[in-house]
Amino acid sequence: MRTSSNEDWLARSQAAVWHPCTQMQHHARPGAPAYLPLIPIARGEGAWLHDFDGNRYLDGISSWWTNLFGHANPRINAALREQLDTLEHVMLAGFTHQPVVELSERLSALTGGALGHAFYASDGASATEIALKMSFHYWRNIGRPEKSEFLCLAGSYHGETVGALAVTDVAIFKDAYAPLVRAAAHVLPSPDFRQAETGETPADVARRAAAGLENWLQQHGERTAALIVEPLVQGAAGMAMYDPEYLRLARQLCDRYEVHLICDEIAVGCGRTGTFFAHEQADIRPDLMCLSKGISGGYLPLSIVLCSDTIYAAFLDDSVARAFLHSHSYTGNPLACRAALATLDIFEQDDVIAANRAKAQAIGATLAPLADHPQVKHLRQRGMIAAFDVATDAPYFSRQFYRAALDRGALIRPIGNTVYVMPPYIVSDEEIALLGQTIAAALTASL
Secondary structure: OOOHHHHHHHHHHHHHHOOOOOOOOHHHHOOOOOOOOOOEEEEEEEEEEEOOOEEEEEEEEEHHHHOOOOOOOOOHHHHHHHHOOOOOEEEEEEEOOHHHHHHHHHHHHHHHOOOEEEEOOOOHHHHHHHHHHHHHHHHHOOOOOOOEEEEEOOOOOOOOOOHHHHHHOHHHOOOOOHHHHOEEEEOOOOOOOHHHHOOHHHHHHHHHHHHHHHHHHHHHHEEEEEEEEEOOOOOOOOOEEEOOHHHHHHHHHHHHOOOEEEEOOOOOOOOOOOOOOHHHHOOOOOOOEOHHHHHOOOOOOEEEEEEEEEHHHOOOOOOOOOOOOOOOOOOOOHHHHHHHHHHHHHHHHHHHHHHHHHHHHHHHHHHHHHHHOOOOOEEEOOEEEEEEEEOOOOOHHHHHHHHHHOOOOEOOOEEEEEEEOOOOOOOOOHHHHHHHHHHHHHHHHHH
């Protein structure tokens, strides 16, 4: 009997599946300048993805920033098998269970108890929606309904549901749905240190951006419910990186003007930037924090909003109308929570944050020669995230680079003209070197 091939699954997927973040026609016209190959994946192992024809691809972006400890990780697999024999799911309204309780306790402990309660959903955009609604409802519950507006950074991305789009400033995701969106304000200037003026340090850029935030809050603070930020790295803005000084000053300003600070740690949390939570590098705590992506090790859909006890207490009342009635059918799914607990176990048992420092140095070293390339700009790194911009007017650069990397056995998917790597934490020195070699070769092939 003939075994399945890439061609078999490619045809079936194109006939039945609508893929995310994709112009589907780009998968359907081989030879066209914008063509993107659709790669059927048969299995994953460690940092590698294997297709049905025997090819393999080094997962240089952790499958959209989700995978922390490799595909088919034996320890996470074992935890899920055990959980499957115990409890697969129960609704969290009126019930509770061991994995969700233990995960909530452990996450709160990681914040030093500053964020004492956890609310669960399944994806990052839903976590954003929850955090925004919590903030809005909190102010209403304490008799401040005028505080109903939101503020975000220029270039921000917090998800693609309608509420999350309100605090997203990436036109390609937002413009088509503008009539549906109650847009938030985007504070300028950006803390992105690529915006540095002559002689400015990253901390100088952060302070200049914080001055812009202060000016905004002086005029609009009475109506502002919350400021939402991606701490230290703005992913969809092209891995825009900024100094922790901005977070320190933003925390002070939010306190002064009675505005919630929401930290969207969906992409940058779980060790990506060198600390477990990115905001820790500014020695602050937010009022609300969103987690997703890596928290389950890249295994199962899971998102979490952690909130302060002050916010939680404002919803306690005999009146159901003052309760937070947001809900999802799979809220706090035991399997997803168990995957997250296994992920936290690996962090503790393997001292992952410390181990990542050496891996981050290796990533920096392998990409360092690119700084001399005449079209490479702003080579930068924050922990396990490294990126650079490519000065080119080529209309299909990102797609050509992506294809060139795939042809050389690596998954590296640029954001516009920004090339970045964000590999799983189990990546070896040899695999890091391979990523560097692949990037250099793909850059040559696509320019």
